[in-house]
Structures are given as C-alpha cells and as structure tokens.
Amino acid sequence: MPTVAPYDIEGHVATAAFLGETAFFAAASGEIHRLEGGAKVTAAHEGLLTCIRDPYSESLLSGGEDGRVLRIAATGDVTELANVPRKWISAVAAGPQGAVGYAVGKSSFVRLADGTVKEFAETRTVEAIAFAPKGLRLAAARYNGVSLHWAGMNAEPMDLEWKGAHTIVTFSPDGRFVVTAMQENALHGWKLDGAKTGAEARHMRMTGYPAKVKSLSWSPKGKWLASSGAPAAIVWPFSAKDGPMGKAPLELGTRADIMTTCVCFHNTDEILAIGFIDGMILGVRIADGKEVLLRRPGKGAITSMGWSGDGRLLAFASEAGDCGIIDIAG
Template sequence: MPTVAPFDIEGHVIGAHFLGDIPFFATAAGEIRRLDNGEKVTELHQGMLTCVRDPFHASLLTGGEDGKVMRILADGSAVQVAEAPRKWINVVAGGPQGAVAYAHGKASHVVLRDGTTKVFPEERTVEGLAFASKGLRIAAARYNGVSLHWVNTNAPASDLEWKGAHTGVTFSPDGRFLVTTMQENALHGWKLEGKPGDPRHMRMTGYPAKVKSFSWSPKGKWLATSGAPAAIVWPFSAKDGPMGKAPLELGTRANVLATCVSFHPAEEVLAIGFIDGMVLGVRVGDGKEALLRRPGKGAITAMSWSSNGKLLAFGSEAGDCGVIDIAA
C-alpha cells in the first residue's frame, strides 16, 4: 500500500517538485520549503506567481510580484536570473544551454548562460512560454496564436494563428507537435512537420472546465490534461497525433473535477489530483486505479514525481501537502 507523509503549509501551494530525492514546495506567499533532514525555508519573493522545474537543469525557476526571476538549486540556494522592477513575472521557462525565458507585457525575454538577454516583442501579451527540446527555439503563447522564435538568429518569428486567447504552451517531447491551453475550455494544437507555413491544426474540445494542468507521458505517446471529472488523455503516437481520435478518460469520478495531472517519469502511469484533494494513480494500458491519497482540505494544485518514480509530492490550494511513497 502507498504511504503518505503529510506536510502542512500555510496558504496556497503553487508548485511541488523534486530536485534529486528532495521535495520542494512553493507557496504563493513567496517561500520555498524543502524537506531535507527536516524542513528548510528559503524566502524568495514578495508574492510568488509561478514555480516550474527546469527540464534542462537540476533546478527550479520562479517568478514573482516583485519582478524577480530566480533559480533555486538542490541545496536551497537561490540565484537571481533577471529583474523587471514594478512588473509581475507569472511566466518562466527553462531551456537548453542554461537559457531562461520570462515574460511580462508584450515581450518575451531570454537570458542566455553568459548573461546576455534577447528580447522578442509581441503584438499581444505573452501568456505562456516553452522551449523546444532541441535547438534554442522558444514558443510564446498569446492572443490569437503562438509565436516561434529561434533565439540565436535574427530570423523573423514563425506565427501559428488560431483565434482566441492561448494561455499556456508545450512542445511534445519529440518536437513534432505544439499544444496550447486556451481561455475557453479547450486545447489547440499544431503539427509542426510538413510544408513550411502549412502546419496542421488540431482542435481538442469538449472540456467542462478550463485546462490548467497537462503532462506528457515519458516517450510522448500521450498528453494528459485536467479540466474534466477524469483525466483526459490524448494520443500522440500516430503521425497526425490525436486528429480524428478520441481521448482516453482515466480515473473518472462523477462530478468531481480533476485539477492536476503528472505522468510517472518511466512508466505509462498517471497521477491524477482532484478538486477534493484525492490523488489516484492510473495505468494507461488497462485503466487500473490505485488510491494514493484520500480526499483532503483543498483542490490539488501541484504534483510531481521523484526521478526514480518511487515518490510523488503533492500540494493543495489549502496548503495540505505531502509525499506519497508508492513503493511502501
């Protein structure tokens, strides 16, 4: 049976991540709390707006109401990457070669390893950022689509247009697809291969609520999302991705919304967090479910696995957090 080590924090938890085997929890108040031979606290921001794990570097990246972008290392030490006084930084992303992107207003900023900053103006406010897995290429989600920039060239941006407000963005692990979350209850996607200037569109609709969480399976065959009374899991293994295919619905619960999803790092097993604080583990192949945590005080807002896939950290909007040992 999985065992849960509970850990309570005051306030809303916006991030739960592992660096090595050490769990880190980020609070909206601006603190990072890590469980490393006891609880350790790092004061970071006057109000934290985002905390993500850098997929290319063993660190966390945060942005705050104080205009600062910070990198946090496994020992809890913090380094300031950038600062935009009097701006709110609610979008950050980690990229190859030590690059860090952040946005405020109608511009994306990429800080390179040597400290050089590249600025990419947009016609609309940037709502989401993501780096491609290969090459220093960044996607900026905005109103009416996504702009793609090669960071180290002066080439003009490639624009992927689709009407509506695009609030988040992610590349598939193999770089063949780009998917956005939208202000409406939908995803939109583009197949990036094919003729230049002719990307194929993918509409993924039918959600009863906004999609606020998504996670790719280890080899990129599946994209799991929140926003329904189950995890909605789209197939991406075919050459045209989910076009013409129905998604899987995993962990279905009547009228209880899934609020957070996180794929296991090595297996096609999905952790699903719900609005009532419950956490389920579901195997994609046969839909078999395992209860990982009973309902708690608040909606699950953050989850992630340790690199070995034996531990799952979670946090909620009410501050009840914990680490689930699934190997126990």
C-alpha cells in the same frame, strides 16, 4: 498500499517538485520549503507567481510579483537571473544550454548561459512560454495564437494563429507538435512538420471539456498528452504521424462530477497521477486503466505534483496548503 507523509503550509502552494530525492514546495507567499532532514524554508519572492522544475539541471526557476526571476538550487541557495522593477513575472521556462525564458507584459525574454538577454516583442500580452526540446526555440502564447522565436539567430518568428486566448503552451517531447490550453474549455494544437500548403491542415482541435484546462503532462516518450478540466483525466494519443487528429482520447480516473485539477505522468513508466478538486489523488496505468488510490480527499484542490528521480515518491501541493509526499511502494 501507498503511504502519505503530510506536510502543511499556510496558504496556496503553487508547485511541488523533487530535486534529487529532496521534495520542494513553492508557496504563493514567496517561501520555498524543502524537506531535507526536516523542513527548511527560503524566503525567495515577495509574492510568487510561477515556479517550475528545470529539466536540464537540479534546480527550480521562479517568477514573482517583485519582478525577479530566480534559480533555486537543490541546496536552497537562490540566484537572481533577472530583475524587472514594478513588473510581475508570471511565466518562466527552462531551456537547453542553460537558457532561461521569462515573460513581461507584451514581451518574452531569453537569458542565455553567458548572461546575454534577447527580447521578443508581441502585439498582445504573453500568457505562457515554453522551449522546444532541441534548439533554442521559444514558443510564446498570446491572444490569437503562438509565436515561435529562434533565440540563437535573427530570424522572423513563425506565427501559429488561432482565434482566442492561449494560456498554456507546450512542445511535444519530439518537437513535432505545439499544444496550447485556451481560455475557453479547449486545447488547440499545431503540427509543425505538417503540410506547408494550407495552414488548416496543421491544426488540431481538442474540445468538449466541461471546465478550463489548467494542467498538461506528456508521457515519458511523448506518446500521450494528459490534461485536466473534466471529471477524468483526458489523455490524447500522439504516437501517430498526425497526433490525435481523428482519434478519441482516453478518459482515465473518472469520478462522476468531481473535476481533475492536476495531471502528472511518471518519469519512466506510462503511469499517470491524477489530482482532483477535492484533494484526492489517483494513480492510473495507461496500458489497462487500472486505478490505485494514492491519497484520500483533503482540504483543497491539487495544484501541482512531481515525481522523485527514482520514480517511487510523488510530492503534491494544494491550494489550501495541505501538501505531502506519497510513497507508492508503501
């Protein structure tokens, strides 16, 4: 039976993640909490807006209302990577070769490992950014689509157009697809290696959500894309040549009218952690849909989850600050 070690933080907590075997929690107040032989707190931002785990290093990347982009090491040490006075940094991304992306207003920026910064201007505000898994290619989500920029060369961006506001962007692990969550209750995708004639052939429409999608997670080998925004995790198949085109998604962890707010695939197995608006967390195995209750309902909606390196522990955060660590082996 899974066991839960609770950890309470005051206010909204944006991110829960592991660096090594140490759990980190990034609070909206700007404090970074790490549980290492007791709780240790680092004052990072004057108001934190975004925080992600860098998959290429044992560190976190964060952006704040103070216009700073920071790297937080596993030791809790903080390094400033960018400082844009009087601007909010609400989107950051980690790239290969030590690259870091961040968005400010109508521009996205890529800071290379040597400190060089490249700016890519858009006609509309950049809502989200993501790096491709290979090569220094940055996706910038905005109103009416996504721009793909090559950070290492002076090439024209590739425009992926679709009307509406795009608020999250992600590449599939094999780099063949770009998927966005939209302001309306839908996902949209583009097949990058699709037919070059007739752009319509490259579009993927994933609709029917009763609520806005706020969380996406790829399975370890990229066969599945899980999403929140319904009273179950909606999991789209991406193993076929054309991804989910013409295919129905799986619906995992269905709970009447209680919405999912966060999804997080295990780092090695096709097991999905599903967080709900009432604080409950379920674990579901893709192969047979078997469910395990990982946490009973709590005080607030689950906002973030992250697995430890060995895949045994799951850190979780909520909008009410009731966080913790689940040992799935008990």
